[in-house]
Amino acid sequence: MDATIVQARQPVKLSLANPRGFCAGVDRAIEVVERALELYGAPIYVRHEIVHNRHVVEGLRGKGAVFVEELEEIPDIDAAGRSPVVIFSAHGVAHKIREEASSRGFQVFDATCPxxxxxxxxxxxxxxxxxxxxxxxxxxxxxxxxxxxxxxxxxxxxxxxxxxxxxxxxxxxxxxxxxxxxxxxxxxxxxxxxxxxxxxxxFPDIKGPRRSDICYATQNRQDAVKQLALECDLLLVVGAGNSSNSNRLRELAERLGCESHLIESAAAIRGHWLEDKIRIGVTAGASAPESLVREVVARLRDHAPCEVAEISGVSEDISFSMPLGLRN
Ligand code: SF4
Structure with missing residues (x-):
C-alpha cells in the first residue's frame, strides 16, 4: 500500500461535514469515566471500550481506566483495597450483567447512552x-x-x-x-x-416505536454525508473499524457513487486515493474526536493547497445529564 502523499499541483476543495464527530452520548460516556477517575481515583474498570475509538480508549487508559470485556476479569477487591468501581460503556448491557455487578458489590456508574x-x-x-x-x-x-x-x-x-x-x-x-x-x-x-x-x-398490525430508535446523531451524520457525497469525488470517514455508525457513513457515500474510505487516523490515508481528486469531503463517526479530523485536514494540506469549508447543516444542542453520584 502506498502511504506516500505526493504534493499535487491542483488545489483541492475540502468540505467538512456538519455535524460530524462526537454525539451527546459519547461526550457523556467519556465524561463519566473522567469524573469517576477524578472522584475515586484509579483503577476505574470499564466494561467494553467506553466508545468505539482507540484514541479515546488509550487516552482514558493512560489516566487509570482499566478496560475489560467481561466482569469476571474484575477482582472482588481492587488494587486500592476497595470494592471495584465499574462503568458500563455507552452501548449498554444486558440485564444479567447489571445483576452480576450488583451481586458482586461493585459500585456501578452507567454510561449507557440514554x-x-x-x-x-x-x-x-x-x-x-x-x-x-x-x-x-x-x-x-x-x-x-x-x-x-x-x-x-x-x-x-x-x-x-x-x-x-x-x-x-x-x-x-x-x-x-x-x-x-x-x-x-x-x-x-x-x-x-x-x-x-x-x-x-x-405483518400489517406490527407496531413500532413512537419515535425512530435510530438516534438523532446517526440521522444527522448520514444526512450530512448524503450532501457531501453528491459534491465530492472522495469522502474520508474518520472512525474505528468496529464503529457501527462510522461504517454506515462510508457505505452510504459509496452507495451514492462517491469513493469513500474509513480511516482510524491521518496515517491511514493512502496517496493513490488522492490522485486526481479535487473535491474531498471529510466526516467523522460519532465516537471519533475532532483532533483526528484536524490531523486529517493537516495531512491533506500536505498533499495540495486546500480551500477548507464546512458545509451547512443542523446544529446539535443535545446534552445528557451525568449519572447520580458523578454530578457536580
Ligand atoms: S445512540 Fe446515538 S447519541 Fe447515543 S451514543 Fe449512540 S450514536 Fe451517540
Whole structure:
C-alpha cells in the first residue's frame, strides 16, 4: 500500500461535514469515566471500550481506566483495597450483567447512552406484556447484545433479531397481532426503512416505536454525508473499524457513487486515493474526536493547497445529564 502523499499541483476543495464527530452520548460516556477517575481515583474498570475509538480508549487508559470485556476479569477487591468501581460503556448491557455487578458489590456508574436506554425500556415493556418483538440490528454489535438481554422471556414473549430485508421476509413469529419492532440506534436510516417496509407488508398490525430508535446523531451524520457525497469525488470517514455508525457513513457515500474510505487516523490515508481528486469531503463517526479530523485536514494540506469549508447543516444542542453520584 502506498502511504506516500505526493504534493499535487491542483488545489483541492475540502468540505467538512456538519455535524460530524462526537454525539451527546459519547461526550457523556467519556465524561463519566473522567469524573469517576477524578472522584475515586484509579483503577476505574470499564466494561467494553467506553466508545468505539482507540484514541479515546488509550487516552482514558493512560489516566487509570482499566478496560475489560467481561466482569469476571474484575477482582472482588481492587488494587486500592476497595470494592471495584465499574462503568458500563455507552452501548449498554444486558440485564444479567447489571445483576452480576450488583451481586458482586461493585459500585456501578452507567454510561449507557440514554437513547440506547430508551430502546431497552421499549423492549422490556413488550416483554412484560408477553409480546413478540423484532429487533433490527447487527448480531455482533454490543448494543444489540445488550438490548436483546433486556428482554425477559418469563412472561411468554420472545425477541428475534432481524439483520436484513431477507431476514424480514423469512422470519417466523407466533402471533402477528401482538408484534412490535425496534432497532439498533446506529443503523443505516435507508436500510432500516426498507426492512421496516418489508415487515409492514408481512405483518400489517406490527407496531413500532413512537419515535425512530435510530438516534438523532446517526440521522444527522448520514444526512450530512448524503450532501457531501453528491459534491465530492472522495469522502474520508474518520472512525474505528468496529464503529457501527462510522461504517454506515462510508457505505452510504459509496452507495451514492462517491469513493469513500474509513480511516482510524491521518496515517491511514493512502496517496493513490488522492490522485486526481479535487473535491474531498471529510466526516467523522460519532465516537471519533475532532483532533483526528484536524490531523486529517493537516495531512491533506500536505498533499495540495486546500480551500477548507464546512458545509451547512443542523446544529446539535443535545446534552445528557451525568449519572447520580458523578454530578457536580
Ligand atoms: S450514536 Fe446515538 S445512540 Fe449512540 S451514543 Fe451517540 S447519541 Fe447515543
Amino acid at each position: 437513547l440506547v436506554t430508551k430502546v431497552h425500556m421499549e423492549v422490556a415493556r413488550s416483554a412484560r406484556k408477553g409480546e413478540e418483538c423484532l429487533l433490527i440490528g447487527h448480531a455482533n454489535h454490543p448494543e444489540v447484545q445488550g438490548t436483546l438481554g433486556n428482554f425477559d422471556t418469563s412472561a411468554g414473549g420472545e425477541i428475534y433479531l432481524v439483520e436484513s430485508v431477507e431476514d424480514a421476509r423469512k422470519i417466523e413469529i407466533r402471533d402477528p397481532a401482538r408484534l412490535s419492532y425496534f432497532s439498533q440506534t446506529t443503523l443505516s436510516v435507508d436500510d432500516c426503512a426498507e426492512i421496516i417496509e418489508e415487515l409492514k407488508q408481512r
